[in-house]
Amino acid sequence: MIDQSLALSARGVRMEYRDRSTHQGFVALESLDLDIRQGEFVSIVGPSGCGKTTFIKIVNGLLQATAGEIQLRKIGKGREDAMVFQDASLFPWYTLVDNVSYGLVCSGVKRKEARERSVPFIKLVGLDGFADKYPYELSGGMQQRANLARALAVDPSLLLMDEPFAALDSQTRELMQAELLRIWNEAQKTVLFITHQIDEAVYLSDRVIVMSARPGRVLADIRIEIPRPRSLDVKRTTEFVRYEEQIWRLIAKQIPAAQSGSEA
Amino acid sequence: MTQASNLFPAAEAGFRTIRPRTRVKRSRVSRWYRRHERAVLGATGVIAFFLLWQVGAWVGVIDPFFFSSPLAVIAAGIGDVQTSVFWADTKVSFFELLIGSVLSLALAVPLGIVIGWYQRLTYAFDPWLNFFNALPRIAMLPLVILWVGLGVEMKIFIVFLGGFFSIIMPTVEGVRTVDRQFLDVARSFRASQRLLLTSIVVPATIPFIVTGIRLAVGRMLIGVIVAELFAQTEGLGVMIARAEAAMRSDQMMFGILIFTIAGILTTEAVGILERYFQRWRPSSEEVEEGM
Numbered sequence: 001m002i003d004q005s006l007a008l009s010a011r012g013v014r015m016e017y018r019d020r021s022t023h024q025g026f027v028a029l030e031s032l033d034l035d036i037r038q039g040e041f042v043s044i045v046g047p048s049g050c051g052k053t054t055f056i057k058i059v060n061g062l063l064q065a066t067a068g069e070i071q072l073r074k075i076g077k078g079r080e081d082a083m084v085f086q087d088a089s090l091f092p093w094y095t096l097v098d099n100v101s102y103g104l105v106c107s108g109v110k111r112k113e114a115r116e117r118s119v120p121f122i123k124l125v126g127l128d129g130f131a132d133k134y135p136y137e138l139s140g141g142m143q144q145r146a147n148l149a150r151a152l153a154v155d156p157s158l159l160l161m162d163e164p165f166a167a168l169d170s171q172t173r174e175l176m177q178a179e180l181l182r183i184w185n186e187a188q189k190t191v192l193f194i195t196h197q198i199d200e201a202v203y204l205s206d207r208v209i210v211m212s213a214r215p216g217r218v219l220a221d222i223r224i225e226i227p228r229p230r231s232l233d234v235k236r237t238t239e240f241v242r243y244e245e246q247i248w249r250l251i252a253k254q255i256p257a258a259q260s261g262s263e264a
Numbered sequence: 265m266t267q268a269s270n271l272f273p274a275a276e277a278g279f280r281t282i283r284p285r286t287r288v289k290r291s292r293v294s295r296w297y298r299r300h301e302r303a304v305l306g307a308t309g310v311i312a313f314f315l316l317w318q319v320g321a322w323v324g325v326i327d328p329f330f331f332s333s334p335l336a337v338i339a340a341g342i343g344d345v346q347t348s349v350f351w352a353d354t355k356v357s358f359f360e361l362l363i364g365s366v367l368s369l370a371l372a373v374p375l376g377i378v379i380g381w382y383q384r385l386t387y388a389f390d391p392w393l394n395f396f397n398a399l400p401r402i403a404m405l406p407l408v409i410l411w412v413g414l415g416v417e418m419k420i421f422i423v424f425l426g427g428f429f430s431i432i433m434p435t436v437e438g439v440r441t442v443d444r445q446f447l448d449v450a451r452s453f454r455a456s457q458r459l460l461l462t463s464i465v466v467p468a469t470i471p472f473i474v475t476g477i478r479l480a481v482g483r484m485l486i487g488v489i490v491a492e493l494f495a496q497t498e499g500l501g502v503m504i505a506r507a508e509a510a511m512r513s514d515q516m517m518f519g520i521l522i523f524t525i526a527g528i529l530t531t532e533a534v535g536i537l538e539r540y541f542q543r544w545r546p547s548s549e550e551v552e553e554g555m
């Protein structure tokens with residue numbers, strides 16, 4: 001029996017891609033273990049190519065692991081999980097409201113009702129008034145917010161986010177971070193968040209998971225003991241900077257180039 | 265302005281001044297012209313061509329026996345439309361075109377989507393599609409006549425062949441090149457197979473289908489003429505052939521004109537359809553109009 005307070009429990013997850021031409025195995029994830037409690041905000045950082053996207057896709061069901069097991073807890077009447085993709089990946093042929101309601105339509109809600117139900121989520125991400133615009137009429141930041149609204153609209157217990165703010169400018173990103181914390185706080189969701197920005201991970205999270213270089217494993221699991229609610233000023237405190245440095249050193253050790261660079 | 269150049273004498277030497285667009289007040293005629301420039305110049309080109317042709321025929325530079333003249337073609341047309349045989353021929357030709365194109369569209373689009381969607385079907389059908397697409401369909405004519413005779417069925421079949429392969433090839437291609445990212449989004453939300461098709465595959469493939477239809481219009485028109493010329497039973501192709509036997513270049517030209525107009529109208533209709541289905545795309549024309 002797994003712990004009732006867990007939202008996600010991954011045991012020994014292994015992913016081996018098979019090369020199409022050589023049929024050689026290519027190990028992207030090696031026995032990854034991870035527990036996330038309900039309501040927790042957990043970030044994953046790690047060198048590029050270490051298997052972060054692979055892991056989140058396995059959790060989402062887009063990929064099947066080669067070995068290992070993942071348990072997801074479903075609470076409430078919404079979905080277990082929903083994914084916010086790195087590229088906004090809105091359907092260009094749908095208006096904003098049809099894009100945001102897409103997840104609902106997928107779970108069998110009638111289109112008209114789905115549209116009505118997605119209106120509050122469009123408001124939540126500050127896009128009211130744009131419901132009937134096509135994606136090409138929205139800025140990159142607006143598209144990314146629509147992407148978030150699309151995932152929130154299916155009311156998932158677990159929100160999976162793969163570098164959702166990577167394409168945003170720094171001001172918009174900070175606004176979105178604050179917004180995300182507000183939504184998370186309000187909606188009582190569990191969040192699994194992938195990022196390359198260490199400050200973003202520290203600012204948002206209860207725990208930051210540092211992954212090793214490929215094949216990916218959990219290298220460190222760092223609890224961020226900064227009290228909430230966190231204002232943006234918290235990023236300038238020594239406590240915050242200490243966390244950043246600790247995580248940065250762990251990642252740097254995983255990148256051979258960075259290692260030799262720091263010694264030179 | 266003069267003040268500015270006094271303040272910055274270097275502007276003369278090393279700077280290029282970029283000024284805002286100045287709005288010149290234009291006369292009504294000039295504004296009207298600028299708005300309709302495209303149509304005006306297009307019409308001018310067409311009219312100039314016909315004028316030169318007519319004048320050439322009058323002066324004797326152009327031999328009316330071979331090339332007729334615009335007025336003669338119009339006269340022939342006026343004569344033709346008063347005969348019942350002309351209307352019978354027109355009806356036959358358009359009936360063949362209509363049935364052939366509806367059949368080819370109704371079969372090529374769903375088949376193309378299914379074949380493109382299932383990789384195994386793509387692999388299995390690819391050689392055949394390529395074979396029939398490369399095959400000069402006109403060369404099939406005698407064979408088709410052997411199968412179904414010289415009647416309307418044969419001509420419909422030729423039209424169908426022209427349309428079907430023109431549409432199915434890009435349709436398959438369109439389905440196969442649907443962006444993976446979109447499919448991932450849909451699967452991530454556990455979209456049903458049906459929703460995957462209607463919400464992603466079809467809208468993403470429509471530009472490809474339209475390309476196919478554009479190609480098909482020309483090929484189906486060629487198909488119907490060649491089939492009619494070959495079968496020599498009835499239709500506008502036969503009308504052209506009869507005019508040829510009577511050495512009436514004006515009548516031949518009138519027949520050709522009707523096919524051309526049919527082609528232009530159909531292409532325009534496809535364009536309207538295309539703009540409707542692709543209103544989610546920023547069109548380059550819209551940007552130009554904004555200027």
Ligand SMILES: Nc1ncnc2c1ncn2[C@@H]1O[C@H](COP(=O)(O)OP(=O)(O)OP(=O)(O)O)[C@@H](O)[C@H]1O
Nearest residue numbers: 017018026028047048049050051052053054055214
């Ligand atoms: N479909 C695939 N087929 C084969 N190999 C793949 C596939 N997808 C990813 N990989 C490989 O698996 C490894 C992990 O990829 P993944 O996308 O999970 O990395 P990531 O941690 O998300 O990297 P980044 O931070 O750059 O996004 C990479 O080395 C990549 O080459």
Ligand SMILES: [Mg+2]
Nearest residue numbers: 052053054162
């Ligand atoms: Mg990734």
